[in-house]
Every structure is written in C-alpha cells, then in structure tokens.
Amino acid sequence: MKLSDKKRVNILDAAEQLFFENGVEHTTMDQIAKAAQASKRTVYNHFTTKHALFEAIITRMVEHLNQDDELRFSNEIAIDIQLTKIAQQEVSLLNSVHFLRIAKIAFMQMLQQPALAEDIASNQFGCMRYLESFLRQGVANNKLQIEDIEFAAKQFAFQLKSFVFYPVLFGFETPDSLPITKIIEQTVATFLSRYQAE
Numbered sequence: 001m002k003l004s005d006k007k008r009v010n011i012l013d014a015a016e017q018l019f020f021e022n023g024v025e026h027t028t029m030d031q032i033a034k035a036a037q038a039s040k041r042t043v044y045n046h047f048t049t050k051h052a053l054f055e056a057i058i059t060r061m062v063e064h065l066n067q068d069d070e071l072r073f074s075n076e077i078a079i080d081i082q083l084t085k086i087a088q089q090e091v092s093l094l095n096s097v098h099f100l101r102i103a104k105i106a107f108m109q110m111l112q113q114p115a116l117a118e119d120i121a122s123n124q125f126g127c128m129r130y131l132e133s134f135l136r137q138g139v140a141n142n143k144l145q146i147e148d149i150e151f152a153a154k155q156f157a158f159q160l161k162s163f164v165f166y167p168v169l170f171g172f173e174t175p176d177s178l179p180i181t182k183i184i185e186q187t188v189a190t191f192l193s194r195y196q197a198e
Contacts, residue, residue, distance in 0.1 A: 029044070065102070075141045093126045
C-alpha cells in the first residue's frame with residue numbers, strides 16, 4: 001500500500017471513530033487530523049470538505065457490510081420456512097455491530113440532510129435486495145396472493161426493523177434483551193395471514 005493510500009485509510013479510520021463517538025457536527029477536521037496523525041493539509045488533500053469525508057466513510061462501511069447470500073424461492077420448501085429463514089438473516093444483519101454503527105453515524109446527519117436520507121434509502125440492504133423477486137416467485141407458484149409486491153416487501157422488512165432495529169438503535173433495548181424468536185414467528189405469521197394463497 002502506498003503511503004498516500006495508507007494516510008487515506010488512517011484518516012477514514014480516525015473520522016469514523018470520532019463520528020461514532022461524537023457525531024459529525026461535533027467533530028472538527030483538526031480533531032480528525034490529530035487522531036489520524038496527519039497534518040490538516042493532508043486531510044484536505046484527500047477530502048476537500050467534512051461532508052465529502054462523511055460520504056466516503058458511509059460508502060466504505062456499506063461496502064464492508066457483511067450480508068448473507070440472497071435467498072431464492074423454492075417450490076419444494078414450505079413458504080413459512082422460507083420466510084422464517086429470510087427473517088432470521090434480516091434480524092442478524094439489523095442487530096449486527098457493523099450495521100448499528102453505520103446507523104448511529106448516519107442517523108443524525110440524515111435529519112439535517114434529506115438528500116442523504118434518499119441516497120442511503122436507495123442502497124438496498126439485507127432482504128430488500130431480493131425480497132420482491134422472491135415474493136413474485138411465490139405468487140407465480142400460487143403460494144402467495146399479493147397485488148402490490150413492493151408494498152408487501154416493505155411490510156415484511158419494516159415490521160422486523162420496528163421490533164429489532166430501532167429499539168436497539170435508540171437504546172431502549174439491547175440485541176440480547178429482545179424476544180427474537182417470537183418477533184420472527186409473529187412477523188411471518190402476520191404476513192402469511194394476509195398474503196398466503198388459499
């Protein structure tokens with residue numbers, strides 16, 4: 001790794017930690033330079049603004065997010081078993097240390113920058129990368145009856161987020177305190193009570 005590349009990584013590492021601990025607004029470029037053991041000029045040579053640095057951090061964190069393989073619909077496996085597997089993977093992602101770290105860094109900034117919220121929302125994470133396709137296959141194979149696939153996919157994913165992600169993000173719960181099995185079972189049961197084909 002070239003020295004300039006190493007410096008860039010050091011700056012990103014330092015900024016990520018400071019943004020996580022103090023928030024973006026309460027972190028200065030001087031603090032980042034000091035933590036990265038770099039001059040302020042070096043920091044600005046790599047990132048012209050703090051906003052550019054923030055965007056680079058979010059991009060890097062998303063790229064390194066550990067996401068499970070996309071689950072494909074199977075006509076040989078019961079639909080409730082397949083949806084349970086999807087929910088289990090989603091919960092694992094939502095409560096992962098890395099995903100929660102991204103969320104904590106980005107959340108306050110998104111309130112101040114609506115365009116940033118749109119950018120992050122356009123990046124599909126977890127089951128939202130493939131759930132619409134899965135549901136279409138379920139409909140095509142007469143396992144599900146869904147008119148609005150996009151809406152149904154969001155219903156499934158957002159119900160999980162409301163129970164396992166936001167309470168942890170806001171500090172109301174910890175991943176260990178949540179009744180994960182019950183949440184997954186009830187999410188799948190509620191979804192199928194609305195959409196399972198008769």
